[in-house]
Amino acid sequence: MKARTMARIQRAETPHTEWCARDHRCGVDVHRSAELIADGPVGGRAVITRVRAAEVDYAEIRIRVPLSRTEDTARRQLGTALHLCRELLAAVAAIRPAALRGRTDQRPAIGQRAA
Ligand SMILES: [Zn+2]
Structure with missing residues (x-):
């Protein structure tokens, strides 16, 4: 029986965008903007990051809402x-x-x- 080896993951490097942070937040094929922060009442906070991964842009939104x-x-x-x-x-x-x-x-x- 042959030993099965793990598939090697290869990702093609993509160039930085006009809006990405161009630092540790970017990866080989993922680019991330600086965080946009909106503070709300009583400790609430929303953080939006623009992300490009696999040629698709999306907004990553994290929201903390005190309950x-x-x-x-x-x-x-x-x-x-x-x-x-x-x-x-x-x-x-x-x-x-x-x-x-x-x-x-x-x-x-x-x-x-x-x-
Ligand atoms: Zn980048």
Whole structure:
């Protein structure tokens, strides 16, 4: 019986991007931006990192949300967080180049007050 050897993993090196950190955060074929941080109330924090892996760009989002010690409240908070994560995914997915075509110079929200 022949001994089976582990397959050798080879990854093709990809060049740094215009936006990646160009330091230890990048790998051979994965490139990562500096972290974008949004602090929220009572210790909440969201950290977004732009990542390119295998020619696909995506946003890696880590969110820390402090929860109540009261179980019912904590469950409601988790439900709200899940609901808003779904809305976030849908809102980001709705932004497509075709939707923006011809409107690149129009930024209707800039200069307007929130209702
Ligand atoms: Zn890089």
